Amino acid sequence: QSVLTQPPSVSAAPGQKVTISCSGSDSNIEGNYVSWYQQLPGRAPKLLIHNTNKRPSGIPDRFSGSKSGTSATLTITGLQTGDEADYYCGTWDNGLTAGVFGGGTKVTVL
Amino acid sequence: EVQLVESGGGLVRPGGSLRVSCAASGFTFDNAWLTWVRQAPGKGLEWVGRIKSNPDGGTTHYAAPVKDRFTISRDDSKNTLHLVMTRLKTEDTAVYYCAFTSGVATFDHWGRGTLVTVSS
Numbered sequence: 496q497s498v499l500t501q502p503p504s505v506s507a508a509p510g511q512k513v514t515i516s517c518s519g520s521d522s523n524i525e526g527n528y529v530s531w532y533q534q535l536p537g538r539a540p541k542l543l544i545h546n547t548n549k550r551p552s553g554i555p556d557r558f559s560g561s562k563s564g565t566s567a568t569l570t571i572t573g574l575q576t577g578d579e580a581d582y583y584c585g586t587w588d589n590g591l592t593a594g595v596f597g598g599g600t601k602v603t604v605l
Numbered sequence: 606e607v608q609l610v611e612s613g614g615g616l617v618r619p620g621g622s623l624r625v626s627c628a629a630s631g632f633t634f635d636n637a638w639l640t641w642v643r644q645a646p647g648k649g650l651e652w653v654g655r656i657k658s659n660p661d662g663g664t665t666h667y668a669a670p671v672k673d674r675f676t677i678s679r680d681d682s683k684n685t686l687h688l689v690m691t692r693l694k695t696e697d698t699a700v701y702y703c704a705f706t707s708g709v710a711t712f713d714h715w716g717r718g719t720l721v722t723v724s725s
Contacts, residue, residue, distance in 0.1 A: 527710070528711065530711045532712070534650075539715040539716065539717050539718055540642075540712070542712060542713050542714075545707070545708070545711045545713070585650070585652075585711075585712070587709040593667070593669070594640065594642075594710040595652060595710075596642075596649060596650045596651065596652060597649070598649045599649040
């Protein structure tokens, strides 16, 4: 059971938009930055969003992050077949004094 | 270019010990915070523990399932991070990744991982 809750899967057609939610609590998401990671099949995770809504160099602006209270959201617009992957949210938990991840969301492009 | 290369994984019996390492290059290792993250086969990511830089105190934090069994250390003279795992359990079977850490818990760069299998 992960500390952060994500939907197991989302899907959409190419060119459409998907949103992935990440639900936490006041001890993690509400008081800390949230990061998002993309893990392609058989590959190591890759940083997609940091500081809740910042993109590292090289990440297209089709990917965006936001937060409200104890929940965060990753939005992917203009969905492409290459976006099929598992996506994880992560942050720090002040109560656990530990990093925490969501259980991951599999994105399928129909 | 940041590079992180894990090594030392393998098969170990339950109750045994193992050390995995992470060789780093492409950044100032001495000032870096570093984290171990693991992923059991077919499962999600699990934060294992983190070590701050020595200038920041060299403090370590561990996840509850590994606390008192795992120890993270660093050798700044060799740009290498270590994870010593003792009293291993079958549920510790996973790919272990090291990650360059910015902020409190942002993992900017990851290695390819090393597989640890705990089985009799």
